[in-house]
Amino acid sequence: MDRIRAIWQNPAYRFVFLFAVLLLAEVLLYPWATKRWFFVIRILTRWTAWLEWKVCDLVGASVSLDVNLVTLDGFAVRIIEECTGIFEVIIFAAAVLAFPTTGLKKLIGLGLGVPILYAFNVLRILVLLVVGRYQPSIFEFMHLYFWQATLILMITSVWLLWIFKVVRHETETAPSIS
């Protein structure tokens, strides 16, 4: 019992435990929610596809859009649920909510972090579009690198940024830790 209490008193273990519990809750809720409100995912995938198309179009690239299929000069990418950055957001949200700080700081973390992660994701797909069109031989590497290998990096970077700039900054200005 004392050992369990000692583990629980370690803030790092407590964070990991809360993170895992929140992540589990989110991933169990997500399929239910998307089944009920699938139109949100449809809007998100189409909006992401439109955004990719718009950015390419703005720089004068030969690009076309067909619902959620973006074609850059003959190289096509279909934007699916996993391309919307929703996975990153779910993990990030669990990490922010599990961190021991005030509700307001968590809200700031989510409010700033989610758009940053989404922007990262849009940039990632743009890079993949360009690589797929001009360097198809390294497309598989880039796809894996900018997805699975750097997924943790993307999330932890934004999470650390939040800790250093929001949680710590406000702690420094506050008279004491509650």
Next chain:
Amino acid sequence: MKPRPLLLFLEFAALTVPLTWFWVAWAQQAYVAFFELAASPVLGALGIVNVADSPALKRFVSYVPFVVLMVITPRLDLRRRLLGTGVGLVLIFLCHLGLVAVEHLAVEAATRPEDSFSRVFPLAMFADAFPFILWAVIANRFLRELLVFAFETDAGKSGDAEGSEAGS
């Protein structure tokens, strides 16, 4: 000691690029062959013939971020680093096995593609976060330093955060 996130970020990027390249060029194929052999009793019982066709294959690269995190984490003693990496690799293998099995069962049971996705989703999500969870448990001391650093006030700076607890 103050954590240096930018340095860690650069180290992570510098190591993941060659390792992912190595994974795509050679290790992925070798790992699939090893996986099919090592997990053959489970795969055989489920009727899975070819893992190379599994959508879970693209998540097998999760070894890369885990190994890199274990390598770059500062002030982790060698024994914990090596032992943690070894245990982590075994656990990631088991995670991959679970993912392949669930994916196979979900695809077989589903009548619509979106149904199989919702069944696979929780485990796929877990598999994505798993290297981070493993690292956070093994390198909990570094994480604790980070927590202490986050809550360290100007007035209460200790210089060395090790050993102290974060206020929460």
